[in-house]
Amino acid sequence: MKFNIILTDEDINTDKRVQKQIISDLDCNVINCKNYVLTQGLIMLIQSARIFVKTIFFSLVYWQKLYFCYKIKPNGFFRGLKRSFMTYSSSKAISNNIINLYEKGDIELVHANDLQCGLVGLNLVKYFNCKFIYDAHEVEFHRNRKNGFLRVLYDILLEKKVIAAAEQIIVVNKPIKELYINIYNITPSKIIVVDNNHFQPYMNYALDNFNRMKDIAIVYIGGGVLGRKLEDLAVKSDKKAIPVYGFFMSDVPKIAYEFKWKIGSKDYIDEFLELVKFKQAVMWCCTDDVCLSYRLSLPNKFFQAMAVGIPIIAFKETYLAKIVSKYKLGYIYNDKNFQEIVDNLANKSKYYQLLKSVATFQKRLFKEKLEL
Numbered sequence: 438m439k440f441n442i443i444l445t446d447e448d449i450n451t452d453k454r455v456q457k458q459i460i461s462d463l464d465c466n467v468i469n470c471k472n473y474v475l476t477q478g479l480i481m482l483i484q485s486a487r488i489f490v491k492t493i494f495f496s497l498v499y500w501q502k503l504y505f506c507y508k509i510k511p512n513g514f515f516r517g518l519k520r521s522f523m524t525y526s527s528s529k530a531i532s533n534n535i536i537n538l539y540e541k542g543d544i545e546l547v548h549a550n551d552l553q554c555g556l557v558g559l560n561l562v563k564y565f566n567c568k569f570i571y572d573a574h575e576v577e578f579h580r581n582r583k584n585g586f587l588r589v590l591y592d593i594l595l596e597k598k599v600i601a602a603a604e605q606i607i608v609v610n611k612p613i614k615e616l617y618i619n620i621y622n623i624t625p626s627k628i629i630v631v632d633n634n635h636f637q638p639y640m641n642y643a644l645d646n647f648n649r650m651k652d653i654a655i656v657y658i659g660g661g662v663l664g665r666k667l668e669d670l671a672v673k674s675d676k677k678a679i680p681v682y683g684f685f686m687s688d689v690p691k692i693a694y695e696f697k698w699k700i701g702s703k704d705y706i707d708e709f710l711e712l713v714k715f716k717q718a719v720m721w722c723c724t725d726d727v728c729l730s731y732r733l734s735l736p737n738k739f740f741q742a743m744a745v746g747i748p749i750i751a752f753k754e755t756y757l758a759k760i761v762s763k764y765k766l767g768y769i770y771n772d773k774n775f776q777e778i779v780d781n782l783a784n785k786s787k788y789y790q791l792l793k794s795v796a797t798f799q800k801r802l803f804k805e806k807l808e809l
Contacts, residue, residue, distance in 0.1 A: 439542075439543065439544070439545040440464075440465070440466050440539065440543050440544055441462055441466070441544075441547075441548070442465065442466050442467075442468060442535075442544060442547050442561070443455065443459065443462070443465050443466070443467045443468070443548045443550070444468055444548065444549040444550060444554035444557055444558055445467065445468070445469055445470070445551075446469065446471045446550070446553050446554055447469075447471070447550075447551075448469075449467060449469070451660050451686045451687070452550075453633070453636075453737070454550070454574060454631075454633060454635065455467075455550055456635070458548060458550075462548075465548075468535060470528075470531050470554050473530065473534065499589075499590055499620070502619065502620060503579075503620075503729075506619065507729055509579060509589075509729055511584065511585060511586035511589065512583065512584045512585060513583070513585040513586070514586045515585050515586075515587055516583040516584070516585030516588060517582055517583030517584060517588040518585055518588045518591060520582075520588075521588050521591050521592055521595070522591075524552070524553050524556065524595075525595055527553075528556035528557045528559075528560065531557045532557045532558075532559075535557070535561060536560075536561065536564050539565070541564075541565065544561065544567045545567055545568065546567055546570070547561050547565075547567055547569050548572065549569070549570070549571050549572065549599070550572045551572075551573065551574050551577060552573070552578075552592065552595065552596055552599070555573075555577075555596065555599035555603075556599060558571065558599070558602075559598060559599050562602055563602075568604055569602055569603045569604055570603060570604065571599050571600060571605070571606050571607070572606075572607040572631070573596075573606065573607065573608050573609075573613070575609065575613075575730040576613060576728070576729045576733060577596055577730075578592040578596055579728050579729040579730055580728055581663065581664040581724075581725070581727055581728050581730065581731060582728070584728060593620065596621070597621055600617075600623060603627075604627075605627060605628075605629065606623060606627055606628040607628070607629055607630075608628060608629075608631075609630065609631065609632055609734070610632060610733070610734075610756070610809050611630060611808065611809060612756050613733050614629075614630055616729070616733065630808055632735065632740075632808070632809060633735065633736070633740055634743075634802065634803075635737075635740070636740050636744040637706075637744060638743075638799065638802075639710065639744060639746065640746075640796075640799060640800070640804075641796050641799070642710070642713065642746050643713050643718070643745055643746035643747045643792050643795070643796075644746055644792040644795075644796045647789055647792055651715065651717040652680075652716060653679060653716065653717045653718075653719070653779070653782045653783050654679070654680045654681070654712065654716035654717065655670065655674055655679055655681045655682070655720075655721055655750075656681075656682045656683075656684070656709070656719065656721065656742075656747070657670070657682070657683045657684070657721045657738070658683075658684040658686075658709070658720070658737075658738050659684075659685065659686060659736070659737065659738055660685070660686035660687050662687075662690040664725045664727060664731065665723065665724055665725075666721075666723040666724065666725060666752065666770075667690065667693075667721075668692060669723070669770075669775075670721055670723070671692050671695070671696040671698075674696075675696050677775070677779055679779060680698075681693075681696070681699070681721075682701060682712055682716075682718075683698045683699070683700050683701065684700075684701040684702070684703070684705035684708070685700070686703055709741075709745065710745060713745050713746075713747055717785075718747045719748050719749065719750055719767060719768070719782055720738055720739070720749040720750065720767075721738075721749075721750050722736055722739050722742070722750060722751050722752075722757060723750060723751065723752040724736070724752055724755070726752065726754065726755075731755070732754070732755050732756065733756045734755075734756070735756065735757055735809055739751075739760075740802075743795065743798065743799055743802055743803075744799075746792065746795050746796050746799050747792075748766055748767035748768065748788075748791045748795055749761060749766060749767040749768075750767055750768045750769075750770050751767065751768070751769055751770065752769070752770055752771075753769055753772075760809060764794065764797075764798045765794035766791075766794060766795055767791065768781060768782070
């Protein structure tokens, strides 16, 4: 019997991207690589040494591209490198454990999500001689973490090995596709975009429920809370007495309790729809400018906002901000203009025009399948 394997390093109950893969392949086996312990010590250093030497050798080639094309600067020199060593070394141990579960000809396809799983998949493909799909959920080599000079290069060289072995590479939007083609010299036909638009649309919902008697409110939906400028949101909304509604897929952050946000449930959709009925709502989609992944991302909360037709607040100089500006989908926050955004949000006529723009975009996104 032949098996397809989906490798993930997240809880599939909250990862809609992986859920969609499972739905399209009901006979697959899902393996969570996060359940395995990361390797440390002498074995880790020995296994990582050869790639580390290559990292030094190729350093100028890749950093020239990152600096001149994307204005990326290293955050220290060795910062985070040990963690990448552990990721690489552990991938070998994880793949050996998986190999022991199957016979030589059992595996037909490996679909790996994120770099750690990609490295595990690379080892499985070598052993089982099967098809290989690599799905990068973000810019894997420059995420919100310690991005030291050597770590970024080390991860690029690891990912390059994964990409060379994969028959298909999947990324989440067009700017990241262009980045990966540029960094890794990928043949364009080998890489495709599968966005994070995994949400049921409620066409014209916010527009149809517009009411000039509504008060304004800011909404945050998400699993991650670090690097989302929630401290800015908490302090500035509190000063202006603007209510914030938080729907958290994991633990509720202390700041939400401290500033008395209204906390919704993890199964948020019914409460979210009710909120949009009775409030002039906007979605907070800001991130810190700490990594290329955030700068180029289109987060889940953007698609969640578009699904019900409310505008968003994006952070300056991001790809999301360009989308907001191009299609008139909301407001661009620059650290200093929170009051201006609040004033515009409270203006009933301006908000109504914004809802009309979002409704037009909603049709393009969900009906016409606009690729971003």
